[in-house]
Amino acid sequence: MGHGPAVKLGKDYASSYKTTLGIRMFIVYTIVYAIFVGINSVNPAMMETIVLGQTLAVVYGFGLIFLAFVMAIVYNHFCTAAEARMNK
Amino acid sequence: MIYTQSPLAIALFVAFVLFVLGLSFYLARRTTSSEGYYAAGGNIHWFVNGIAFAGDYLSAASFLGICGMIATAGYDGFLYSIGYLAGWMVALFLVAEPMKRLGKYTFTDALDSKFNSKGIQLAAAISTLIVSIFYLIPQMVGAGVLVQPLLGLPHYVGVIIVGIVVTLIVATAGMASTTYVQFMKGGLLLICSTILVIGILGRGLSTDPNQGDTKPYHDFQTITASVAGDGSLLLSDASYSAPADWQSGHYGEAGFVKLTKEGVETIWQFKPSATGFNLEETLFVTTLADGTKLFNGGSKEEGKFFPVGHIKELKIDGVEVAETGAVGPLAFLKAVKESTVVLWGKQYVKNDDGGKTLIYYQKPTTGTRILRPGLKFKVDNASGTDKFNFISLMLALFCGTAALPHILIRYYTVPSQAAARKSTLVAIASIGFFYVLTLFMGIGAMTNGVINLTDNNMSAPLVALSFGVILFSIISSIAFATVLGTVSGLIVAASGAVAHDLMSNFLGIKMTDGGMVMAGKMSAVVVGIIAIYLGIVFEGMNVSFLVGWAFAVAASANLPAILMLLFWKKTTAPGITASILVGLVSVLGLILxxxxxxxxxxxxxxxAPVAFNSPALISVPLSFIALVVVSLMTQNSMPAPVED
Known part of the structure; x- marks a missing residue:
């Protein structure tokens, strides 16, 4: 039984660009996530700090979820543009 | 009994199951090829696939487990939401498109795409099976937990019902049916959870959580007490009496006292006060020597074990109020932050007859403390082991998502790499939105007097019940669908590992296309039977606890191999095999x-020989190290991988 994809895929000339962009954005998100885990491990009381009327924990937690959504849109936008430009 | 069976809920459940089965049989007529069975023909629309991702991912652990944990331990439950969603960034940025490009039916295909290695085929298939089974157990246990209040049937009946229905779904139409079941379930879950949160915000917060004047909340009593000259306990309420030896024995030493009123025994917790003591009413579950359980001294059906969850002091902008009225989401959280909510601690006390009593006692907690980590996970003044456990869990949640076989195979159901990426974007949006809702559903349960302390998994359905039986019925049916959907995806993944990876690729058994489909269906039936058996055997185990382990196993066994294959050119087939096996053995060993x-x-x-409970912080790096070392050692002995 072969290993190829279930449907035939054309050559994707934007693949390299998308990979590089993905790695860079992954590093950015990972750093933000690691800081969140780090604060909770090293100085959890800091998460009680009030920011914008809420605890830092709530702001940071919602921020991580919102950031994921925004970064996903940005990533998809640039990838789609690259595909349109490079796969003509 | 905190909840009773609802005919409407039963009818909705039966209708849903029949609809799903009908859909499966209909789609089965169109599923004749192996592409159709394992990958839905690769032509699912990216939006449908994205919502189906949400259906796959938002399992019993998310809907029941996280909401239940937030209801009893505040923000610590929300940490799961944050970690689970963060894992999708690994999937989007690193894994989605390459998986689509390299694989065909299973994630083993992608790992083995450059090597055609028997070692990879065997190791990856075993890993898929083990991860799927680790994930199946909590889902089946969750099914059993749900069926008791919803249908009034024993745990094992719920497990068998779900096992049979899901096996029928998968064995009839495979991935196509599973995808549409997930799409419906994911969509319904988002819609109904949104309605529930709107209801919670519309009701607002109150110090008397009487569920919209429909159900009075039990008034937990406080009695003042002082010690008389002869050592006896003097109580402000003379209708209660305390034993003469109240200071000694297991209860006295643990800070509790048994009081008797009109022949009924209750347990109270000592709290020091300026004038002596305050005695606060508790809830308790007594397990007699013969195993019989009594809830506040009576059987479960007597209803003596009250639902809990109330605010002790409610404040808005520093001013104490009795209720807030309808509030927006941020005002809701702000009011909780400024207030004091009664959470519940628990403690076991031995009884003289050889039995034991689990006492739930009141633990007033400030809102700021509830809305930051530390009530479940020990992060304040934590030891090295505590910190290790916390960091390791957050690592497992982050790394586990992109390594779950039933998630990875969904990338093969869409027609292109762009569709794989876009479906991941839809998944992140819908899952992220749901996880925001979990905080409101959990705190809603915490403050609306609906929590069953003996099983917090039911918190989300029970807060829905406080808005009426219709919403409860729908939410409960969706909870069932949650289990059905996730188990369907897992069984497809596991059956693919057996039929495609082991039988066809590893053992080299020649099969026609129809034979491949038949092998997959038979594998689905066998895996379904195993899942039913394990669901019954593991009754009583915590759902979230097991899912956390499933993530750790996936992160350790699969993710290093996937990432290094994609991003390190020196990766060899023995390196990948070693990585999977070392990850698998180390994570299972550390868990056991x-x-x-x-x-x-x-x-x-x-x-225990190992001091920590979360193994990922050790097993994930070990898996990476094994891959790098073995790959470097086998550079010359292996033919260069074929570039795609």
Whole structure:
């Protein structure tokens, strides 16, 4: 039984660009996530700090979820543009 | 009994199951090829696939487990939401498109795409099976937990019902049916959860959580007490009497006292006060020597064990109020932050007859403390082991998502790499939105007097019940669908590992296309039977606890191999095989030797050979190291991988 994809895929000339962009954005998100885990491990009381009327924990937690959504849109936008430009 | 069976809920459940089965049989007529069975023909629309991702991912652990944990431990439950969603960034940025490009039916295809290695085929298939089974157990246990209040049937009946229905779904139409079931379930879950949160915000917060004047909340009593000259306990309420030896014995030493009123015994907790003591009413579950359980001294059906969850002091902008009225989401959280909510601690006390009593006692907690980590996970003044456990868990959640076989195979159901990426974007949006809702559903349960302390998994359905039986019925049916959907995806993944990876690729059994489909269906039936058996055997185990382990196993066994294959050119087939096996063995070994497992063996946790419960922080790096070392050692012995 072969290993190829279930449907035939054309050559994707934007693949390299998308990979590089993905790695860079992954590093950015990972750093933000690691800081969140780090604060909770090293100085959890800091998460009680009030920011914008809420605890830092709530702001940071919602921020991580919102950031994921925004970064996903940005990533998809640039990838789609690259595909349109490079796969003509 | 905190909840009773609802005919409407039963009818909705039966209708849903029949609809799903009908859909499966209809789609089965169109599923004749192996592409159709394992990958839905690769032509699912990216939006449908994205919502189906949400259906796959938002399992019993998310809907029941996280909401239940937030209801009883505040923000610590929300940490799961944050970690689970963060894992999708690994999937989007690193894994989605390459998986689509390299694989065909299973994630083993992608790992083996450059090598055609028997070692990879075997190791990856075993890993898929083990991860799927680790994930199946909590889903089946969750099914059993749900069926008891919803249908009034024993745990094992719920497990068998779900097992049979899901096996029928998968064995008839495979991935196509599973995808549309997930799409419906994911969509319904988002819609109904949104309605529930709107209801919670519309009701607002109150110090008297009487569920919209429909159900009075039990008034937990406080009695003042002082010690008389002869050592006896003087109570402000003379209708209660305390035993003469109230200071001694298991209860006295643990800070509790048994009081008697009109022949009924209750348990109270001592709290020091300026004038002596305050005695606060508790809830308790007594397990007699013969195993019989009594809830506040009576059977479960007597209803003596009250639902809990109330605010002690409610404040808005520093001013104490009785209720807030309808509030927006941020005002809701702000009011909780400024207030004091009564959470519940628990403590075991031995009884003289050889039995034991689990006492739930009131623990007033400030809102700021509830809305930051530390009530469940020990992060304040934590030891090295505590910090290790916390960081390791957050690592497992982050790394596990992109390594779950039933998630990865969904990338093969869409027609292109762009569709794989876009479906991941839809998944992140819908899952992220749901996880925001979990905080409101959990705190809604915490403050609306609906929590069943003996099983917090039911918190989300029970807060829905406080808005009426219709919403409860729908939410409960969706909870069932949640289990059905996730188990369907897992069984497809596991059956693919057996039929495609093991039988066809590893053992080299020649099969026609129809034979491949038949092998997959037979594998689905066998895996379904195993899942039913394990769901019954593991009754009583915590759902979230098991899912956390499933993530750790996936992160350790699969993710290093996937990432290194994609991003390190020196990766060899023996390196990938070694990575999977080292990850698998180390994570399973650390789990089996952990303090939590020691308790389940009936031993003392402090005697466990391993001090921590979360293994990912060790097993994930070990898996990476194994891959790098073995790959470097086998550079010359292996033919260069074929570039795609």
């Amino acid at each position: 030797l952990s303090p939590d497992m020691w308790v389940r063996y009936g031993l003392l946790p402090q005697d």
